[in-house]
Amino acid sequence: MRNLFLGFGAGVAVGAGGCYLYLSVVQKPYAAPRRVGRGGVELDHPALKHGVPETDIIRVYEGYVAAYDYRTRNPKWVAEHITPASWTGEANRERSEFFPDPEVDPRFGAKLSDFRGSGYDRGHMAPAANHKDSQKAMDQTFSLVNISPQAGKGFNRDYWARFERFVKELTDVAGNVYVITGPLWLPTQQQLDDAAAGGAGGAGTANGGPTSKWTLTHDWIGKPPGLVAVPTHYFKVVLADTRDDSGSNASKQPPRGNKQPLPRGAVGVGAFVMPNAPIDPRTPLSAYVVPLEDLEQVAGTSFFPALLGDARRREAADVAAAGWRAAGMSQLKPFERLNMKQAFAALPPPASSMTIDVEASSSSGRSAAEAPRPPKTPAGSGVVHICEVNACKLPPVDFFQRGSGGGGGGGGGGGSRGSSAPASPRSR
């Protein structure tokens, strides 16, 4: 019997050791992982003998995850998870400093000096004020992987700040809010006269040249060869998820404003695109609603693919999005509407019937009461357009001063966000 135990013990050791040796030495899953790309693609190919070219990096921080692009030296997307707790802590942005990310090769990242004297703010994608639950989380939002050159006055310090406020207050109606923010470069359409058309692309077509072409023009800041691209637009995709909420309101406080509660178990979805330029504070947020499908295509990015990879879910929200956009556009003055159509030509406006409604009401003023009532998100998909929650109403212009919106973090978040990069001496 003693032998049985002895033998068993020795056997366990040999078996476990052999298994460990096999898995760790022969298969080497940990010691020498095979080179795989995203999605598990095998990258063992003779062409890659001297290494896989690197063009971007993903950085994981306490409060956000950022994919950073080495060519534009901008974030590609920055993903956050916001809860009522994450934006009501005591962290203070006065203690935070912008810093070049230590994991980004300095040859491929923006530098602090690139922003000095550029005329652009160092704009956060994940706002510092969303991450007040710890000083560390807030400090980390000042990594340059989270920063993009934004127009300051009238945008980063004003309209965009109110929009950020709007987004974090969605924790009033859902316990878990997910946001993805990033830059866009949208081309515009130019009419060609016959003479110019022949030259486009070096060759005319058989049936005469094209009558228009798509062109992108945007600035870069910094010094060559390491320039930083200035986006023409920014996007945010928001997802307000009630599915893990308990019965009560997520924030355990009455929701600010006249918000409609999201149906329990529903997911609110919205996609927004704004120009990187001063915006008239009276512009309704709904004018910047875009269909997620179109945004995905111009951004070249799939958002929340595990939930919204299902095309039917996107379509449900996008029907409502087209309606909200039309409603917002109808509140603009005619010349504003024309400007916006040009700036958003690559994200075509809603089609046919909706557009006709808008044109018919083109003489209306800004009163929200006159806006056509947009359609409800079609039921059954489990997805609701986020504008149904509070009619896409931004917080008031003066929310910084008044500290409106309640809560401990009310006024503090926006206080110093307007500090643009200091101007450089003439000798730059």
Add this chain to the structure above:
Amino acid sequence: MRNLFLGFGAGVAVGAGGCYLYLSVVQKPYAAPRRVGRGGVELDHPALKHGVPETDIIRVYEGYVAAYDYRTRNPKWVAEHITPASWTGEANRERSEFFPDPEVDPRFGAKLSDFRGSGYDRGHMAPAANHKDSQKAMDQTFSLVNISPQAGKGFNRDYWARFERFVKELTDVAGNVYVITGPLWLPTQQQLDDAAAGGAGGAGTANGGPTSKWTLTHDWIGKPPGLVAVPTHYFKVVLADTRDDSGSNASKQPPRGNKQPLPRGAVGVGAFVMPNAPIDPRTPLSAYVVPLEDLEQVAGTSFFPALLGDARRREAADVAAAGWRAAGMSQLKPFERLNMKQAFAALPPPASSMTIDVEASSSSGRSAAEAPRPPKTPAGSGVVHICEVNACKLPPVDFFQRGSGGGGGGGGGGGSRGSSAPASPRSR
């Protein structure tokens, strides 16, 4: 004793089983692989609960590997391994057809229709003629992940085709040639007058506005929101590796032209950038030599990082590169040189002494004999600039017709490359 064996046997089973269970169920390395980004970054973060945004894909084919960008709908880089055998087979491009890659979501890939009537060729990054060792390998180069809109006449069908020929003939001097090809979007510098300077970026600087700014302008083809960006330039980085060669010449044929053999054990390196536009066939290839360091920064890409991640190796080749570029530039007419300086402003020309040499010889004609002799690559790094092999001489203009360069695949490769996408009917 029998008990000892019995116990041992049972123990092995339990130990191995336990170890297997632990590794496969508890750690789950195979059943449910953790989400990791490139470089093994953990992507388990609450912000990514609904999936990691996807912005690109890497496709591995017989003859090449391509990283494809969903925003520009262009390849980011295409890597090839070329040997004497890979480009001298019997595959025929007449049997190949362009196709949208089945693994690319159609929402994020270029379409065949995007090129029709666009005025641009469907330009291969990995040339079809490099992959004649099997029909399948050649056919695969017609996937749209390998295609970018290139100016046809004077570029894709002419100068660029001669350049591709130059690259594959490097198998004369090294048994293994590695090439990475891709698009670039290079901004140019614009002078601002005082009035305009204040408006750039929406805010002036304290000490008066900047006097110049960097701007990128380029076209897009196709239909919104899924437009395809037209690059302003293209790059190739070549690496001719002799280290695995046997004693004899790699191709076992006398090298074409007046090539110098690469020293055994040496690695030839070169980086080239050309505008996506017709190029005067007399322009010396050396005028398009660029320092690898600068190219990496404007492309936002590290090339052959396992070999050239070592900055000293890049520097060695780049000293020579600056010399070759200066030599090439000196052979241009003054207005051509000015044009090229503007088109390459984001890739600054070689500095100080070298530039002065070039300016001094600005009245010279095109004769190669008058070109200043560029410096040799500094010894000791194991890296030699590729231009030392054959003075960066392109094959003659008429190599297609003459079938020069010998070998079975001589004339065939270029025969039908000039076919641009068919023009669309007017109704597009």
